[in-house]
Amino acid sequence: MQGKKAAAKSAERVIKKYPNRRLYDTDSSAYITLADVKQLVMDQATFVVRDAKTGEDITRSILLQIILEEEAGGAPMFTEQVLASIIRFYGHAMQGFMAPYLEKNIQAMVEVQTQMADKAQSFTPEMWSRFMTMQSPVLQGLMGSYVEQSKSAFQQMQEQMQKNADQVLGAFGLKRP
Incomplete structure (x- = not known):
């Protein structure tokens, strides 16, 4: 190895x-x-x-x-509020959870983008026009998948926080009610 x-x-x-x-x-x-x-x-x-x-x-x-x-360069991805929020996470107890949470969400968005690209290859200009003018079930499905993955990542982060809190409390002989 x-x-x-x-x-x-x-x-x-x-x-x-x-x-x-x-x-x-x-x-x-x-x-x-x-x-x-x-x-x-x-x-x-x-x-x-x-x-x-x-x-x-x-x-x-x-x-x-x-x-x-x-x-x-002119088309920023992050708003001032997002950047300020990221800065606030440094040194905060949540800092260790933020990176995996963001990473999972970005990976979910990459998967949505890949699925969209795969499906879009067979689109004609007319199909694209129809796709863009009405709410597509495909888009809704992809975004629903992203939302579910984001929700799952957040739940995992919460569970990990609870385990960490239980460990800290256990070290002091305390238990959560």
């Missing part, structure tokens, strides 16, 4: 970030831009960004930079 992990690690594309803020793709032996890194994400390529000096994994900070540029 360790051999597979080592092979997977060596197959991972490595991008080095130099102090001059330049990114170097070791696969193509060329300097690349954030737009190129964004394209790697869009292509679902597996990569890691490492600080050239320390070797530290800084992939998250580069991905956050891409999000920042996208948000500043």
Whole structure:
């Protein structure tokens, strides 16, 4: 099993970030831009960004930079209220539950998008027109599925919180009423 992990690690594309803020793709032996890194994400390529000096994994900070540029680019995805809410979760007891909750919801939306794309391939322009002008049962079904998955993720998060609370109370010899 360790051999597979080592092979997977060596197959991972490595991008080095130099102090001059330049990114170097070791696969193509060329300097690349954030737009190129964004394209790697869009292509679902597996990569890691490492600080050239320390070797530290800084992939998250580069991905956050891409999000920042996208948000500043004119069609933001996050409202100020959403961003403020995310900031409030840092340091809060719910912080540990937020990431898995968001991840499950985004995955559910990706699945809805994939299903829509699969169904849309056979649509003619006339079919698209009809689809867009009336409420489609297919769309309702897909969104219903997303809502159910979101609800399930939230319920799992609540159950985990209750278990954690029970453990904390149990440590003090207390039980929930």
